Amino acid sequence: MRATVLHAARDIRLDDVADPQLKHDTDAVVRVVASCVCGSDLWPYRGINAVDQPVRIGHEFVGVVEQVGSSVSTLAPGDFVIAPFMFSDNTCILCDRGVHTSCVNGGIWGHDDKHGDPIDGGQGELVRVPWADGTLVATPSQPSQQMVAQLLTLSDVFPTGHHAAVSAGVTPGSTVAVVGDGAVGLSAVLAAKRLGAGRIVAMSRHEDRQRIARQFGADEIVAERGKEGAAAVREILDGIGADFVLECVGTGDSMKQAMLSARPGGRIGYVGVPHDVSLNVPAMFGRNIGIAGGVAPVRNYIEDLLPDVLDGTIRPGDVFDLTVPLDQVADGYRAMDERTAIKTMLTI
Amino acid sequence: MRATVLHAARDIRLDDVADPQLKHDTDAVVRVVASCVCGSDLWPYRGINAVDQPVRIGHEFVGVVEQVGSSVSTLAPGDFVIAPFMFSDNTCILCDRGVHTSCVNGGIWGHDDKHGDPIDGGQGELVRVPWADGTLVATPSQPSQQMVAQLLTLSDVFPTGHHAAVSAGVTPGSTVAVVGDGAVGLSAVLAAKRLGAGRIVAMSRHEDRQRIARQFGADEIVAERGKEGAAAVREILDGIGADFVLECVGTGDSMKQAMLSARPGGRIGYVGVPHDVSLNVPAMFGRNIGIAGGVAPVRNYIEDLLPDVLDGTIRPGDVFDLTVPLDQVADGYRAMDERTAIKTMLTI
Numbered sequence A, B: 001m002r003a004t005v006l007h008a009a010r011d012i013r014l015d016d017v018a019d020p021q022l023k024h025d026t027d028a029v030v031r032v033v034a035s036c037v038c039g040s041d042l043w044p045y046r047g048i049n050a051v052d053q054p055v056r057i058g059h060e061f062v063g064v065v066e067q068v069g070s071s072v073s074t075l076a077p078g079d080f081v082i083a084p085f086m087f088s089d090n091t092c093i094l095c096d097r098g099v100h101t102s103c104v105n106g107g108i109w110g111h112d113d114k115h116g117d118p119i120d121g122g123q124g125e126l127v128r129v130p131w132a133d134g135t136l137v138a139t140p141s142q143p144s145q146q147m148v149a150q151l152l153t154l155s156d157v158f159p160t161g162h163h164a165a166v167s168a169g170v171t172p173g174s175t176v177a178v179v180g181d182g183a184v185g186l187s188a189v190l191a192a193k194r195l196g197a198g199r200i201v202a203m204s205r206h207e208d209r210q211r212i213a214r215q216f217g218a219d220e221i222v223a224e225r226g227k228e229g230a231a232a233v234r235e236i237l238d239g240i241g242a243d244f245v246l247e248c249v250g251t252g253d254s255m256k257q258a259m260l261s262a263r264p265g266g267r268i269g270y271v272g273v274p275h276d277v278s279l280n281v282p283a284m285f286g287r288n289i290g291i292a293g294g295v296a297p298v299r300n301y302i303e304d305l306l307p308d309v310l311d312g313t314i315r316p317g318d319v320f321d322l323t324v325p326l327d328q329v330a331d332g333y334r335a336m337d338e339r340t341a342i343k344t345m346l347t348i
Helices: A039-045 A145-155 A157-168 A183-194 A207-216 A226-236 A252-261 A281-287 A302-310 A326-337 B039-045 B145-155 B157-168 B183-194 B207-216 B226-236 B252-261 B281-287 B298-310 B326-337
Strands: A002-008 A011-016 A028-036 A061-068 A080-083 A126-129 A175-179 A199-203 A220-222 A242-247 A262-270 A290-293 A322-325 A344-347 B002-008 B011-016 B028-036 B061-068 B080-083 B126-129 B175-179 B199-203 B220-222 B242-247 B262-270 B290-293 B322-325 B344-347
Touching (some): A002 A326, A011 A326, A039 A326, A145 A157, A157 A183, A157 A242, A175 A252, A183 A199, A183 A207, A183 A242, A220 A226, A226 A252, A242 A252, A252 A262, A262 A281, A322 A326, B002 B326, B011 B326, B039 B326, B145 B298, B157 B242, B157 B262, B175 B252, B183 B242, B199 B226, B220 B226, B226 B252, B262 B281, B322 B326, B326 B344
Parallel strands (some): A175 A199, A175 A242, A262 A290, A322 A344, B175 B199, B175 B242, B199 B220, B242 B262, B322 B344
Antiparallel strands (some): A028 A061, A028 A126, A290 B290, B028 B061, B028 B126
16 A cells, blocks of 8 residues: 655655554554644654654544454444544543543554554555554544545544643633644634633734634634733733633743733643743742643544534534645645645545 | 741741831731741741841731721621731732732732832731731631631631642542642642542651541552652552642652652642742643642632631641740741641731
């Protein structure tokens, strides 16, 4: 089969690789229908995370079950499934507590599983899925072509924005500021709106992203960044700042911006993978700013979010503004790297 | 009047100072009935926080209203009142959101108010109380001698423990670990129990403190500290750690111990004033550990906690194991410094 391989910084290719086979009786093999490129894929793509050897990449996909192992009981060949960006058994003590990202049997696409067997990346034609019953969520029927893009966001980007909002604790009627206008930040706007936020300020300098932010529920846009941006947020929100700030970037600067945008007693939900983020604990302590978040336990959220996607209440897939076939995956990465695309969908 | 003054590290004296007078029509003057020494008073007492000049000290007291300003409407001379450890107007936008410690008109006993007028410390005979209607909480009747100690804890130590539990988000049936066996840590045990925690592990090496921890609701005691202590907590709590960890010390070591005691997806409530605390953000992110807390907005909690104290449901005043008259204040500090007392009450 063909699968995306990152050979070195900015050297991404579609290579011929071995077809995956069932290895354990809890496995399934899924034929990928659509995948996409994540902002976090850009860290190794840009060489900021070192790439020492060619690596399979991609962790967001939807597809159709092709084969199942003998003990898989909830899925059958032909089922349309959503794969969370990590696999998990959905039965262990930590899955039981909703932290599927810490599953004792879990792992990451494109890396080895606990047995030392390699797992395919999501940007390819086929994927061996460990713990298929636990990992995959099947839709009640085959989705339309248009719905595929919407469902694909449940693999990562939308539940990650949702995780920022849930971790912060967004409540109905509250004020929310969102730092980051990438696909996750926009998803966080949509998630906050869905949870009933009363007033949402999106921070964005780009007209196309501002438009989607407004479509997703932002009431106000702040184009300034850093201290000036935070001051603008505070001025808009009663002079004190936001009840909840959703930090969707992961840099030291974006976290500072988030801290300064929160009101005393406010909460920050953060989902941007932290790079050089340090927290000013005495300042947080004095102002009673709390922070929670992390790698989103997507599997815990999919079943909650799926009905609203299927009935069209929310359209998280509108973050995709570029769709390319898998053999143009390099173009898809380049567009996101150069910020000419918000998020690239790959059709297989 | 006589009031406690810290002249230099470990040089604490009862000095004669000027009697306070009403200065603003929102003021009251309170005759102190009982005060106490806080763990945070030990930072300047020990010289860890620099003492450049003699300072009035003490921020926890109960007493009887002696005089009120012309616009004070909810209090009258003779009322028995509880003073939170910071004053606040209880009407501003931040008090309205429950963050009285960030009150736009608020401040700290023993320091100047917003007008630049000095405010008395709490370890003295009289205190001028700014924003008396907002700051003070009157009891429905005059308390018994025995009840005074219980009520005095509502000034700081018990609501501070409560703040750790509320900030962490302790829920009924949850597992809780408490780091710190000082008066605040013991109060946090009691607060977690009151909020319905299902299983509480207190970390303490001292038999007298262990006894109070058990009396307050601890199910298990862990005497080890650091990594070993955290490993013991994890072993007791399902092998994964606590849903909620209450950090009541404020050192880098105690925070590390708290982090390692939390399960993935757990929350830390912290109320120990941070000294050299840094947070490992990537580790928190990977394990979805959240943290919230800070300087406790005691005024927001007193009315909620008062009924349970008055009817004897809880006895937070049992943290006092030494009571001395005000003129022996130096002995009271020494006992806490040398850890021969958990918490010292001063009778005036």
